Every structure is written in C-alpha cells, then in structure tokens.
Amino acid sequence: MEADTLTKIQAQFAHDVHEGLTASPKHLASKYIYDHKGDLLFEQIMNLPEYYLTECELAILKNNRKEIANLFLQNTASLNLVELGAGNGKKTKILLEQLQKQSPNFRYVPIDISGNALLQLKNSLSIEFPSLTVTPKQGTYFNMLETIESSESVKNVILFLGSNIGNLSHSQAITFLSQLASGMHSNDMIFVGCDQKKNPQTILNAYNDPKGVTEAFNKNLLHRINSELNANFILDNFLHWESYNPQSGTAKSFLVSKINQKVQIAALDLEVDFKAWETIHTEISQKYDDGLISDLVKAAGLQITAQFSDKKNYFKNYILTKATSFD
Ligand SMILES: C[S@@+](CC[C@H](N)C(=O)[O-])C[C@H]1O[C@@H](n2cnc3c(N)ncnc32)[C@H](O)[C@@H]1O
Known part of the structure; x- marks a missing residue:
C-alpha cells in the first residue's frame, strides 16, 4: 500500500x-x-x-448465483465490481466464479481499511482467479467512494456484504447511501447484505x-x-x-x-x-426489517429491484438502483 x-x-x-x-x-x-x-x-x-450471518449469506449467494450474475451483467458489456469492506472475500468468490463463467470482461475493485486483508485477498485471488483484473484500494468507505470512476459506458455494481452497513447508524447509513446514489447512473447497482431482526437471544x-x-x-x-x-x-x-x-x-x-x-x-x-x-x-x-429497509432506501433516493433471503429469513440481500421517482 x-x-x-x-x-x-x-x-x-x-x-x-x-x-x-x-x-x-x-x-x-x-x-x-x-x-x-x-x-x-x-x-x-x-x-x-x-455467528449465523456468514452461513446465511453464503447460502443466499450459492443458491442464487446465476440470477444475481445475470442482473449484474444486464445491459452492459463492461462491469466494474466494487466491494466495500471486502475482508477475505470468502463469499464474494462465489460471485466472481459465476461472473467469470458468464463474462470475462469485468474488473474487481476490493476496498478495505485493512491493508493486511487486501494483501491476503489479492494473493489468494491471483492463485484462484489468475486471469481476473483486481485493483485493491485501501481506505475508508467514505474516502474511497470519491475515487470510484463513474461513466455511462461502464456499469458499477457496488457490493456491501456481511451486513457491514449495520455498522453505520441509521442517519450515517442514509448519508452514505445517498452519496452512493448521487454518483450512480441508471444502470448502476448496489448489492447489500442486511441482517434481519429475529429472536433477540440468537442475535x-x-x-x-x-x-x-x-x-x-x-x-x-x-x-x-x-x-x-x-x-x-x-x-x-x-x-x-x-x-x-x-x-x-x-x-x-x-x-x-x-x-x-x-x-x-x-x-x-x-x-x-x-x-x-x-x-x-x-x-x-x-438489524433490519422490511419497514426499516424501505425507509432507508427511500430516504437515500434508491429503490429495491430484487431481493433474496435464506430459508429461515435470517438474512437478506437486496439489489438497489437509483429511484426513478420519489413517491
Ligand atoms: C465484518 S468484516 C466483513 C467482511 C466481508 N464483507 C464479509 O462479509 O465477510 C468488515 C470488513 O470491512 C472493513 N471495514 C470496516 N469498516 C470499514 C470502513 N469504515 N471503511 C473501509 N473498510 C472497513 C474491515 O477491515 C473488514 O475487512
């Protein structure tokens, strides 16, 4: 770094x-x-x-990988997959494998505050996905957002897995998603994982x-x-x-x-x-429920385009796009 x-x-x-x-x-x-x-x-x-979160999100990605990859690759010849707080990329690799099968033409941009996590991730990707173009960026979500290129010709899909969004307070999450939304083109997407409300003891x-x-x-x-x-x-x-x-x-x-x-x-x-x-x-x-997510998404000028959940409804992943109208 x-x-x-x-x-x-x-x-x-x-x-x-x-x-x-x-x-x-x-x-x-x-x-x-x-x-x-x-x-x-x-x-x-x-x-x-x-820590049920990882298994639940892993199951969602495994069971829906084709549909998710199709949505990511819809209406584009060129995909920029940006991940906020990538960590060890364990779950992301399911999507990377599927995307590579369906389209060789994409770049993966993992962002993380931890230089160590990025280095380990880059090394493991060079072995498991040798032909993948990887551009790691070290820094905080907010600072790195400014460095994400935005253009009509390249589709940006922003991954925010692991319920990392839950580490932000409600108002911080609105500010953050609004900032993301303001830089998005109509074809761009956010793919966000949100842990759901459930038995308080389980949490x-x-x-x-x-x-x-x-x-x-x-x-x-x-x-x-x-x-x-x-x-x-x-x-x-x-x-x-x-x-x-x-x-x-x-x-x-x-x-x-x-x-x-x-x-x-x-x-x-x-x-x-x-x-x-x-x-x-x-x-x-x-932890979220449908009402909380709907409020958050609306307040940020976004809309839910698709959603996926695990069998127990413990965890949900949403595809968000720029809202076409505020209603
Ligand atoms: C809870 S882990 C989740 C990792 C991965 N997304 C997953 O779902 O397994 C959070 C990751 O985000 C990074 N992170 C946490 N807060 C961050 C911030 N404000 N800016 C950038 N990276 C951050 C951490 O270094 C860590 O690798």
Missing part, C-alpha cells in the same frame, strides 16, 4: 482515539479493530456456530460466543492502541459486553472498565481516567 495512504490512516486513527476517549460517554470506532490480528479474529468469528449469542473470540476481537482495539500509540491498557481490566434492543433492532458492543483506573497513551500525550463500570462504546450492528 502507498506510504501516504498508510500515514493518513494512522493519523486519523490517532485523532479518532483522542476524540473518542476524551468524549463523554467514551467511544471508539469498530473499523479500527481490523489489523493483522483483528482480521484473523474476524475469520474465526465467521466460523463460529453462533445476542452471535456477538457473545462462549470461547471468547468476540471478546478478543472487541479488545483488539485496546491492543492496537497499546502497540501503535504506545499505551498501557491492561486488557483484563475490561470486559466485553453486548446489548440488543429488539424494538430498534440495534445491537451494541461495549468495553466496560472493571475498576477505577488510569491509562497512559504516550503517543497522544494523554492520560485517560476510567471510573469502575464506565463504558467505551465500540460497535453498532443494526
């Missing part, structure tokens, strides 16, 4: 950690969980029996596995601050806590300080004071 990009991401990380740990209540952004260790932990999470269990993998994943934020910003967080002094509000559909992850403690972050010249049981909010994982 370019040194300039890395410096910008590190400077933003330092800035956001300072801002989040001096705020009241304290917060840290989940996008910073993903470094080499965070990526490995997320791969373990995807294999946990409690809580998905973020609270007994092996403690999700706990280690959440705490990787503190580990990263220790190693990159020269801090002295003692990870055992915090516990992982998950909450789910079945009315709003919002799951939230927290780190909770077990004791009164002070933590020094040398690179920020900052001492952070924690009271016993004080929280750091680290992640939102929004």
Whole structure:
C-alpha cells in the first residue's frame, strides 16, 4: 500500500482515539479493530456456530448465483465490481466464479481499511482467479467512494456484504447511501447484505460466543492502541459486553472498565481516567426489517429491484438502483 495512504490512516486513527476517549460517554470506532490480528479474529468469528450471518449469506449467494450474475451483467458489456469492506472475500468468490463463467470482461475493485486483508485477498485471488483484473484500494468507505470512476459506458455494481452497513447508524447509513446514489447512473447497482431482526437471544449469542473470540476481537482495539500509540491498557481490566434492543433492532458492543483506573497513551500525550463500570462504546450492528429497509432506501433516493433471503429469513440481500421517482 502507498506510504501516504498508510500515514493518513494512522493519523486519523490517532485523532479518532483522542476524540473518542476524551468524549463523554467514551467511544471508539469498530473499523479500527481490523489489523493483522483483528482480521484473523474476524475469520474465526465467521466460523463460529453462533455467528449465523456468514452461513446465511453464503447460502443466499450459492443458491442464487446465476440470477444475481445475470442482473449484474444486464445491459452492459463492461462491469466494474466494487466491494466495500471486502475482508477475505470468502463469499464474494462465489460471485466472481459465476461472473467469470458468464463474462470475462469485468474488473474487481476490493476496498478495505485493512491493508493486511487486501494483501491476503489479492494473493489468494491471483492463485484462484489468475486471469481476473483486481485493483485493491485501501481506505475508508467514505474516502474511497470519491475515487470510484463513474461513466455511462461502464456499469458499477457496488457490493456491501456481511451486513457491514449495520455498522453505520441509521442517519450515517442514509448519508452514505445517498452519496452512493448521487454518483450512480441508471444502470448502476448496489448489492447489500442486511441482517434481519429475529429472536433477540440468537442475535445476542452471535456477538457473545462462549470461547471468547468476540471478546478478543472487541479488545483488539485496546491492543492496537497499546502497540501503535504506545499505551498501557491492561486488557483484563475490561470486559466485553453486548446489548440488543429488539424494538430498534440495534445491537451494541461495549468495553466496560472493571475498576477505577488510569491509562497512559504516550503517543497522544494523554492520560485517560476510567471510573469502575464506565463504558467505551465500540460497535453498532443494526438489524433490519422490511419497514426499516424501505425507509432507508427511500430516504437515500434508491429503490429495491430484487431481493433474496435464506430459508429461515435470517438474512437478506437486496439489489438497489437509483429511484426513478420519489413517491
Ligand atoms: C465484518 S468484516 C466483513 C467482511 C466481508 N464483507 C464479509 O462479509 O465477510 C468488515 C470488513 O470491512 C472493513 N471495514 C470496516 N469498516 C470499514 C470502513 N469504515 N471503511 C473501509 N473498510 C472497513 C474491515 O477491515 C473488514 O475487512
């Protein structure tokens, strides 16, 4: 990755950690969980029996791959497949294989904040899909959006899998989708995966596995601050806590300080004071229903063109296009 990009991401990380740990209540952004260790932990999470999201979306893609590829390739000779938060591309590879069968003429542009994830993905694709044109881009969704080329002659299909959209608050998701929509031509598409509301216990269990993998994943934020910003967080002094509000559909992850403690972050010249049981909010994982999706899509100037779900209706993938009219 370019040194300039890395410096910008590190400077933003330092800035956001300072801002989040001096705020009241304290917060840290989940996008910073993903470094080499965070990526490995997320791969373990995807294999946990409690984390149903991956299996459900995988089944949707496997069972509908032809129809999805046909829709992506409709009305175009040239396809640009852009993926936001690509991770290890496990599910995307089902679509890449199908698209390659149906059309050799497409480019894959994986975007991710984690340089490590992009490097691993690029290496595995060069072995599994040697003829595929891959253009990885490291950065945040919002920043990378500006670099996506838009033209009438090339169709952009933007993948947003894994319910990554649920890591944005409702208003952030509207702003984000509106920005996407404003750069879209009538033929362009968004393919988004959204975890659905279900038994609240099933949702809580998905973020609270007994092996403690999700706990280690959440705490990787503190580990990263220790190693990159020269801090002295003692990870055992915090516990992982998950909450789910079945009315709003919002799951939230927290780190909770077990004791009164002070933590020094040398690179920020900052001492952070924690009271016993004080929280750091680290992640939102929004769950959706048809009404919520319909509101979100309408508010962003988009429309649902097709939708797919798994047998249990745990997860849905939607194809969104630019709305032809607001009604
Ligand atoms: C939950 S994982 C999902 C990966 C993959 N989409 C899937 O469904 O398996 C989220 C991925 O998005 C990346 N990510 C999270 N927030 C991001 C942001 N704001 N901008 C860019 N990438 C982000 C992470 O590095 C990680 O690889």
